[in-house]
Amino acid sequence: MAGLIWTKASQRRSTWVEFHRCRISAARSIPDRKAFLEFTILTEHQPAASIDAVEQGLASAGYIANRQIATAVYLSQQIEKPILVEGPAGVGKTELAKALAAWRGLKLIRLQCYEGLDEAKALYEWKYAKQLLYTQILKDKLGEVLGEAETLPAALNKLHDFGDVFFSKEFVEPRPLLQALEQPKGCVLLVDEIDKSDAEFESLLLEILSDFQVTIPELGTVSAIAPPTVILTSNSERDLGDALKRRCLHLHIGFPEQRLEERIVESRVPGISQTLRRQIVSFINDVRTLDLKKLPSVSEAIDWARVLVLLQASELDHEMVKDTLNVLLKYEADIETTMPQVTAFIGKTRRENVFG
Numbered sequence: 001m002a003g004l005i006w007t008k009a010s011q012r013r014s015t016w017v018e019f020h021r022c023r024i025s026a027a028r029s030i031p032d033r034k035a036f037l038e039f040t041i042l043t044e045h046q047p048a049a050s051i052d053a054v055e056q057g058l059a060s061a062g063y064i065a066n067r068q069i070a071t072a073v074y075l076s077q078q079i080e081k082p083i084l085v086e087g088p089a090g091v092g093k094t095e096l097a098k099a100l101a102a103w104r105g106l107k108l109i110r111l112q113c114y115e116g117l118d119e120a121k122a123l124y125e126w127k128y129a130k131q132l133l134y135t136q137i138l139k140d141k142l143g144e145v146l147g148e149a150e151t152l153p154a155a156l157n158k159l160h161d162f163g164d165v166f167f168s169k170e171f172v173e174p175r176p177l178l179q180a181l182e183q184p185k186g187c188v189l190l191v192d193e194i195d196k197s198d199a200e201f202e203s204l205l206l207e208i209l210s211d212f213q214v215t216i217p218e219l220g221t222v223s224a225i226a227p228p229t230v231i232l233t234s235n236s237e238r239d240l241g242d243a244l245k246r247r248c249l250h251l252h253i254g255f256p257e258q259r260l261e262e263r264i265v266e267s268r269v270p271g272i273s274q275t276l277r278r279q280i281v282s283f284i285n286d287v288r289t290l291d292l293k294k295l296p297s298v299s300e301a302i303d304w305a306r307v308l309v310l311l312q313a314s315e316l317d318h319e320m321v322k323d324t325l326n327v328l329l330k331y332e333a334d335i336e337t338t339m340p341q342v343t344a345f346i347g348k349t350r351r352e353n354v355f356g
Helices: 009-028 033-042 051-060 067-079 093-104 128-140 142-146 152-162 176-182 199-211 242-246 258-268 274-287 298-310 318-328 332-355
Strands: 083-086 107-112 124-126 172-174 187-192 213-216 220-224 229-234 249-252
Touching: 051 067, 051 093, 067 083, 067 093, 067 249, 083 093, 093 107, 093 187, 093 229, 107 176, 172 176, 176 187, 176 199, 176 213, 176 220, 199 213, 199 242, 258 274, 258 298, 274 298, 274 318, 274 332, 298 318, 318 332
Parallel strands: 083 229, 083 249, 107 187, 187 229
Antiparallel strands: 124 172, 213 220
């Protein structure tokens, strides 16, 4: 397994910290701005130098982050702590990990959680077919291995000298968690919707989250050379354990305020007019005040904006909203609740657009 070292996590972490200090020192010694930018490109896999740099970097990958999100990402990189991102579905939790990987030029490794997820699917599994083939080969070559051993103790000694590779790293099939430790340049590890997994699965993550290492009984402790950037997401379907939360920075992403959501829609829907963009976001904010089973999220706002642009809408009108409301709302009961308010909401958005 390329990129792995079999050592204590403290040694690995001190080496990484020293390297980072040297990199920052070298960067500060570059007086010319152009040379500094070239140096930054060469070290793009390393943590950003400031919160503003994080905000700009995520924006370059198409993710419009507020100050709270950028600060959490910056701190996570500096102190090497995972981020536990909670919030309703569709507000950009998973997209944060994707944008972070794209911006830093790192591989994204995603582990989608579900009920019943275990270490065989998340961490590692033995290559049983290969082990059986090895057993057959060993059986065929047993005579050559034993040679001229005349007694049972002598034969056992020869077998011990031959070496036991049956449970060695050559027979390990790495799953996402172990793959993340194998990356020599680091990666972004996304543990998506961890609240859908069983509580027992959290215990499997604790060693990785705290020390970026994992212990395989037959092989020992495997530590990563470059610690992965770990993003865990949760829709809060169940309460997570204190041990897991203690090992993570907490970040809650809720529905964005109106101006931020307008920027998000603008970045994700090229060609949308300012008037339509403002009306869409204002209308959605009004819909979120209703008592609905599922409030429209940012992802649904983007989908609706794309649909309206596709239909060449210049502004919201009653018929257009009525025909496309199923893009925004996912339950018929929510559509029926919203429909009587459509005219009033559209009128409000138009007045707001006129005055402001």
